[in-house]
Amino acid sequence: GQQVMQIPQYQHVQEGEDFTTYCNSSTTLSNIQWYKQRPGGHPVFLIQLVKSGEVKKQKRLTFQFGEAKKNSSLHITATQTTDVGTYFCAGRGSNDYKLSFGAGTTVTVRA
């Protein structure tokens, strides 16, 4: 079945630095979604990418969908303490009903 791999599992970042989390699929995805889960909270939808090579920005967050629609990345610049949490990518194959979630990247920030 559809599998979405996400790395790294943990990311410890100095406040003000940048980091990137990566998402890879073994098969072509029809779309990819990104969610953020704060500690003790629930996943909250951030963004969706549908087109090959698509790039979207939300303030300091940049989301990218690969040309082959098999990978995606989330890049955060100038990390702040409010960025703490777990970031999940979730992808759906062309013939899939279900959204497959990656294992998540848990981000901690050193002030």
Add this chain to the structure above:
Amino acid sequence: DTAVSQTPKYLVTQMGNDKSIKCEQNLGHDTMYWYKQDSKKFLKIMFSYNNKELIINETVPNRFSPKSPDKAHLNLHINSLELGDSAVYFCASSQDFPGSNQPQHFGDGTRLSIL
């Protein structure tokens, strides 16, 4: 104002008991889901209903039985609880069919602890 609400928020019970978790959404969505999140934060889909019809039924023990009385409600009943059932269970909903590219809205989760 709550979009997707789950009850209870915390559930502590003994092995072998039967328990239910309720979920309601007031977003007018057609599709609802149950996810299990383990201690490593891995989110695993369990079930999905679209307009009260079971659409996704992943490999979960028969002890887990979902029930959707209407499209705004999706409950989860668990029989003979086991230690491995300890996890956070999230209900979610989305507009339209599960295969459409709609974002999912999650409830606050039910933290189930088995003693």
